[in-house]
Amino acid sequence: MINYREKIAELLMTAVEGLSKEELTAMIEVPQDEKMGDYAFPCFRLAKQLRKAPPMIAKDVAEKIAGDNVFEKVEPVNAYVNMYISREAYVSDLVKEVVTQKETYGNSQLGEGKKVIVEYSSPNIAKPFHIGHIRSTVIGNSIYKIYKALGYDTMRINHLGDYGTQFGKMICAYRRWGNEEDVIKSPIKTLLSYYTKFHVEAENDPALDQEARDIFTKLEQGAEEELRLWQWFRDESLKEFTKVYNMLGIEFDSYAGESFYSDKMGRFVEELKTKQLLKASEGAQIVELEEQNLPPALITKSDGSTLYITRDIAAAVYRKETYNFDKNIYVVASQQNLHFQQWIQIVELLGYEWARDCVHVPFGLVSLEDGTMSTREGRVVFLEDVLNKAVEKTKEIIAEKGVNTDNIEETAKQVGIGAVVFQELSNNRIKDYVFSWDRVLNFEGETGPYVQYTHARAASVLRKAGAEAVAKAEAGEIKASYVISDSAYDLVKLIYKLPEVIAEAGEKYEPSIVTRHVINIAQSFNRFYHNEHVLVENEEEKTAKLALVIAAKTAIKNGLALLGMEAPEKM
RNA sequence: GGGGCACUAGCUCAAUGGAUAGAGUCGCAGACUUCGAAUCUGUCGGUUGGGGGUUCGAAUCCCUCGUGCCUCACCA
Numbered sequence: 001m002i003n004y005r006e007k008i009a010e011l012l013m014t015a016v017e018g019l020s021k022e023e024l025t026a027m028i029e030v031p032q033d034e035k036m037g038d039y040a041f042p043c044f045r046l047a048k049q050l051r052k053a054p055p056m057i058a059k060d061v062a063e064k065i066a067g068d069n070v071f072e073k074v075e076p077v078n079a080y081v082n083m084y085i086s087r088e089a090y091v092s093d094l095v096k097e098v099v100t101q102k103e104t105y106g107n108s109q110l111g112e113g114k115k116v117i118v119e120y121s122s123p124n125i126a127k128p129f130h131i132g133h134i135r136s137t138v139i140g141n142s143i144y145k146i147y148k149a150l151g152y153d154t155m156r157i158n159h160l161g162d163y164g165t166q167f168g169k170m171i172c173a174y175r176r177w178g179n180e181e182d183v184i185k186s187p188i189k190t191l192l193s194y195y196t197k198f199h200v201e202a203e204n205d206p207a208l209d210q211e212a213r214d215i216f217t218k219l220e221q222g223a224e225e226e227l228r229l230w231q232w233f234r235d236e237s238l239k240e241f242t243k244v245y246n247m248l249g250i251e252f253d254s255y256a257g258e259s260f261y262s263d264k265m266g267r268f269v270e271e272l273k274t275k276q277l278l279k280a281s282e283g284a285q286i287v288e289l290e291e292q293n294l295p296p297a298l299i300t301k302s303d304g305s306t307l308y309i310t311r312d313i314a315a316a317v318y319r320k321e322t323y324n325f326d327k328n329i330y331v332v333a334s335q336q337n338l339h340f341q342q343w344i345q346i347v348e349l350l351g352y353e354w355a356r357d358c359v360h361v362p363f364g365l366v367s368l369e370d371g372t373m374s375t376r377e378g379r380v381v382f383l384e385d386v387l388n389k390a391v392e393k394t395k396e397i398i399a400e401k402g403v404n405t406d407n408i409e410e411t412a413k414q415v416g417i418g419a420v421v422f423q424e425l426s427n428n429r430i431k432d433y434v435f436s437w438d439r440v441l442n443f444e445g446e447t448g449p450y451v452q453y454t455h456a457r458a459a460s461v462l463r464k465a466g467a468e469a470v471a472k473a474e475a476g477e478i479k480a481s482y483v484i485s486d487s488a489y490d491l492v493k494l495i496y497k498l499p500e501v502i503a504e505a506g507e508k509y510e511p512s513i514v515t516r517h518v519i520n521i522a523q524s525f526n527r528f529y530h531n532e533h534v535l536v537e538n539e540e541e542k543t544a545k546l547a548l549v550i551a552a553k554t555a556i557k558n559g560l561a562l563l564g565m566e567a568p569e570k571m
Numbered sequence: 572g573g574g575g576c577a578c579u580a581g582c583u584c585a586a587u588g589g590a591u592a593g594a595g596u597c598g599c600a601g602a603c604u605u606c607g608a609a610u611c612u613g614u615c616g617g618u619u620g621g622g623g624g625u626u627c628g629a630a631u632c633c634c635u636c637g638u639g640c641c642u643c644a645c646c647a
Contacts, residue, residue, distance in 0.1 A: 032590075042589060044627060054627080079627090080590070124647075161647065258647085284645055293574085294643095301645040308647050335641055337575065364577085365640070372640095397609070404607085415609090427584065430576070432640065439583075443609055445595045446584085453609045461606050504587085516585070519594085530602095530611050549606095571609080 001097045001496075004085065007070055008039055015064035018049065034490065037075070037082035044079050054079030087489055091548075092480035094496050098551035099476045106498045106558045110506075111152030117319055118144040118154065120331035121250070122257070124161035125237035126170055126191040129244050131381040131435050132366045132373050138424045139363055140331035141250050141564045142511035149562060150506050155323060159315065160257025162234050164308070166195075168216030171229050172208065173198040187236035196376050220262065220305075234259075247387050247417055249564060261314040265306050268313050268350075269299065277349055287346055297342040312343050320354055327357050329509065334362035334430065361509040364432035381435055391416035393441050394449075398571070405570040414566040415449050422448025425511045425563050426519075446519050451556060452568060454522040458553035459569040461534050465546055473546035482544040487531045491524040491548065495555045502562065511563060518559035525552045 009025040016024065031040045043057040050057055058076035065081075066074040073084040098105045120140020123133050140156075148154045173194035174183075182190045202208040219226040238255070245251065269285070272278045278285050283302030289295065300306055319328055330340065340360035348355035367373060373380050394416035398408055405411045423440050427433065443449040462470050483492070498517065505513040534545045557567040 026587080029587080029589075032586085032593080036590075040590085044589075047627075078590075164647065166646075282644075286644070295574085296644075298644045303645080305645090307645075311647095333641090334576070336647085338642055339647090341575095362576090367640090401607095401609075403609090431584085432577075433583090436583095442596085445609095447595090447609085449609055450595095453607085457607055457610080464606055512585095516594090523594090526610060527612095529606080533606065535606050570607095 001093050004039065008083065011065040011068055012041060015061045016046065031082065036077065038085045038493065039083045041081040042079055043081065087484040088480040091483055091489065091492050092478055094492050095478060095547045095551050096476035098495060098554050099474050099547055102554060103558060105554055106502050107149045107151065108499060108503065109151040110503060111147060111150045114152050114326040115323060116147045116152040116154050116327045116329065117157060117323060117325045118329045118331065119157045119159050122159040122161060123241060126188065126195065126233050128188050128192060128375060128380065129241055129383045130373060130375065131383055131386055134383050134424055135363050135366060136331045137248065137250060138421050138564060139429055139511060142425055142562060143329060143331060143361065143509055145562045145564060146502060146506045146511065149502055156252045157254045157256060158252040160255055163258035163262060165213060165216050167219060167230055168212035169198050170195055170233060171215050171226060172212045174229065183236065188240050191233060192375060199376060244384055248421065258308065258311050261311045261318065264314040264318055265310045268310060271350060272299065275350060289342060289345055292345045294342055294345060297346060309339065309343050313347055316347055316358055325357065327359060329359050329361055331361045334364060337362055363429040367434050369434060386420055386440060387417050390420050390441060397443065403571060411568050411571050414568050415452055415571055418448040418452055418565040419443060421563060421565055422515065425515045428512055429510060448565060451518055451522045451560065452571060454525055455553055455556045455567045456569060456571045458525065458549050461549055465535055469542065469546060473543050473550055476547065478544040478547045479540045480544065482541040483548045485532065487528040488548060491528050491552055494521045494524050495551050498555050498559065514559055514562050518556060521552060521555050521559065
């Protein structure tokens with residue numbers, strides 16, 4: 001398949017002097033209005049050096065490149081050179097490419113030989129998985145899949161919040177008010193209730209806080225009973241998290257959380273000391289970051305114990321030494337911007353050049369209509385409830401419409417959960433949003449079910465066409481003249497753009513770019529579907545159109561897969 | 572108070588410094604005897620938070636003010 005941008009840049013090199021291929025490629029645009037062509041080249045910037053009016057330049061450039069047969073037409077319009085690609089070759093090449101590549105269409109070898117780590121989800125154990133956690137989980141999962149598609153060697157890490165004074169509190173509370181049976185029956189809800197009670201009681205009895213700190217110290221020192229309880233809480237929590245991960249179809253390669261690094265920190269405190277970066281202040285040890293325009297970072301507390309910044313440094317070094325990553329991505333809330341700036345700077349100060357390969361990918365806050373979420377105050381929406389409700393609603397819709405599907409349970413799961421995931425990935429990740437049941441349970445317009453419906457509809461046409469006709473279309477030899485109408489061509493262009501879109505989403509760590517593009521493909525397909533009849537009498541026309549349907553279906557399915565979504569054949 | 576992020580149609584959001592700022596949703600008007608109406612078509616809707624500046628050209632870059640959120644030493 002021709003890379004048209006590259007091809008056009010090469011042609012422009014023969015018409016414009018003094019600019020490199022890269023510079024020219026960057027200048028090529030896609031006009032907002034397709035009536036103005038498939039690609040455009042603005043000539044404003046050339047005016048100064050060529051000492052000519054932009055429209056004149058456009059006219060000259062257009063004349064020079066118009067002869068090439070990739071173009072149907074090249075037209076100067078004011079300061080722009082508008083280029084129209086010859087549709088038949090474009091369409092037949094693209095369709096052939098997609099039907100042969102199938103599920104790998106959109107993938108590339110950009111990242112070949114490079115290792116990428118994606119850290120995401122990372123919930124605190126013994127706390128419920130609420131709607132706020134969906135962001136890191138789902139965004140991280142999609143970034144992982146995007147990088148995989150770009151050819152990187154990828155690894156997923158769930159950096160569990162399984163360490164810290166909070167577990168001293170938890171153990172303390174369990175000993176005072178807990179009982180084993182309740183915990184086994186409903187681990188997280190029960191543990192949370194102990195934790196909440198602890199905070200209420202500690203208000204009146206500050207001795208509790210000291211007791212909790214002591215318990216944590218014992219835990220750190222490896223006391224048997226404390227360790228056993230902690231391990232138990234951790235196992236039970238992980239069991240419940242796994243339930244949610246299974247619903248979402250999400251997996252990890254490592255669950256090495258904070259506790260994993262508890263014995264790997266001393267080295268850095270020493271190293272910071274040796275390199276004279278540590279400074280005593282009010283009994284604690286800090287690193288000054290004035291030159292970096294950052295507030296000082298607290299490394300050890302006045303009682304000598306460490307904080308999570310030390311653990312993050314230890315984790316980064318461990319990962320570099322163990323996995324030798326080229327890129328180490330952290331999908332963590334924007335609230336922690338300062339924290340990441342600080343520790344990455346410290347790693348750099350320690351002389352590790354790879355510090356700049358550590359990337360914090362922040363995202364905005366989810367709040368509820370009555371304010372910021374707070375598990376302790378009971379202001380919380382559980383993710384499992386959201387997923388279940390979405391599945392329920394899907395079942396209702398399926399029943400109501402009487403749609404044909406072989407497995408209602410499975411379809412409802414794919415569509416309901418897909419709706420939640422898609423919603424989550426449809427906006428720029430940096431934006432804050434307020435959780436709304438209405439929005440998450442909306443299945444019309446720019447939503448997951450809309451895209452999945454489009455896919456199922458394409459599948460339905462193929463079923464109706466029959467295996468023989470489909471096989472013929474999949475062979476890829478088509479008479480492209482039957483699929484160059486505006487609506488067919490618009491669809492083809494969007495499918496062609498999918499690989500570019502995936503690369504951009506990877507560069508920007510922004511799954512929503514894929515989400516929006518998948519919507520565009522679905523919209524375009526539906527327009528095509530309404531404007532033209534696919535299953536026509538004329539065999540050649542039918543084959544060409546079926547091939548386009550297969551291409552569109554494939555593109556949608558592959559796009560959804562990158563978001564972590566299924567594409568049902570029937571719904 | 573310092574730092575960061577956000578602000579675009581009634582609502583939710585798009586828009587590599589480029590042509591007339593686009594979608595969805597809401598409202599209104601249409602399209603199922605025809606490959607799936609979770610669909611499609613049309614219509615209504617804008618001082619891109621305010622004000623300066625840079626540029627041939629600004630929603631986009633710079634300055635400033637406003638509003639909201641996040642964050643700033645012993646939680647993570």
